[in-house]
Amino acid sequence: MLSDQINRTLAEKLIDAEVNKHEVIKLTAEYPELSIEDGYRIQDEIVAIKAEQGYQVFAMKMGFTSMAKMKQMNVDEPIYGYIFDYMAVDRGELSLSELIHPKVEAEIAFILGKDIEGPGITGAQVLAATDYVVPALEIIDSRYQNFQFTLPDVIADNTSSSRVFVGSTMRNPLELDLDLVGVTLSINGEMKDLGAGAAVLGHPANSVAMLANMLARRGRKLKAGQLILTGGITGAHQLYEGDVVSAKWDGLGSIDFTVK
Numbered sequence: 001m002l003s004d005q006i007n008r009t010l011a012e013k014l015i016d017a018e019v020n021k022h023e024v025i026k027l028t029a030e031y032p033e034l035s036i037e038d039g040y041r042i043q044d045e046i047v048a049i050k051a052e053q054g055y056q057v058f059a060m061k062m063g064f065t066s067m068a069k070m071k072q073m074n075v076d077e078p079i080y081g082y083i084f085d086y087m088a089v090d091r092g093e094l095s096l097s098e099l100i101h102p103k104v105e106a107e108i109a110f111i112l113g114k115d116i117e118g119p120g121i122t123g124a125q126v127l128a129a130t131d132y133v134v135p136a137l138e139i140i141d142s143r144y145q146n147f148q149f150t151l152p153d154v155i156a157d158n159t160s161s162s163r164v165f166v167g168s169t170m171r172n173p174l175e176l177d178l179d180l181v182g183v184t185l186s187i188n189g190e191m192k193d194l195g196a197g198a199a200v201l202g203h204p205a206n207s208v209a210m211l212a213n214m215l216a217r218r219g220r221k222l223k224a225g226q227l228i229l230t231g232g233i234t235g236a237h238q239l240y241e242g243d244v245v246s247a248k249w250d251g252l253g254s255i256d257f258t259v260k
């Protein structure tokens with residue numbers, strides 16, 4: 001286990017890379033023994049430093065929620081991270097100059113109406129505790145060179161969180177078959193990807209349940225009002241200056257933005 005001092009130093013290094021928009025070599029190159037627990041401790045340091053700087057948590061997120069991605073990373077559990085208030089984009093433009101090498105992925109997000117505390121939470125309990133679901137486009141921007149990392153590295157890097165667009169259509173989740181909700185993701189008029197909610201652990205509510213159960217191991221819970229991104233339904237697609245991005249969800253509207 002790394003010392004608190006090293007965790008703090010590594011968190012500062014990753015924040016510096018984010019703020020000054022430069023890549024760093026993955027932490028495991030220097031600390032090959034870095035564990036998943038170490039990764040979450042470094043992530044906690046990032047959350048603490050952001051709070052000291054006056055930023056608030058805007059949302060939580062799950063990543064690696066597709067079976068294909070978990071297989072690729074050789075893991076049997078997704079990962080979670082935090083999205084801060086300054087990461088929420090409220091107009092249809094993504095500023096490339098603020099980022100390193102961003103990618104976009106389409107997701108479904110939940111807004112809870114009640115606290116959820118694991119362990120043992122199920123998708124059905126999540127649906128009963130959810131006020132709304134909304135569409136979201138997550139922008140991931142790993143601070144690591146060429147998105148090269150191991151699982152502990154990406155957890156330490158706050159799961160590549162960088163920006164998010166949240167759509168304006170809010171639906172009660174019981175009005176939709178969320179596993180069947182289709183999504184298309186187009187860039188510059190060309191459809192790049194498509195998928196259905198079932199790509200996320202069979203049903204996006206399962207992702208929220210898993211998050212609650214993972215947090216319970218660390219004595220934490222999800223709170224009423226919390227926004228949670230459940231993981232990519234589509235793959236993540238690299239963005240370039242001038243790109244026009246458009247995503248459509250069946251029954252949940254659309255989100256459009258331009259990369260400036």
Ligand code: 0L1
Nearest residue numbers: 063064140142159160232
């Ligand atoms: O799916 C996610 O949001 C996790 C992203 C972390 C992995 C990456 O940067 O590709």
Ligand code: MG
Nearest residue numbers: 063138231232
């Ligand atoms: Mg994501």
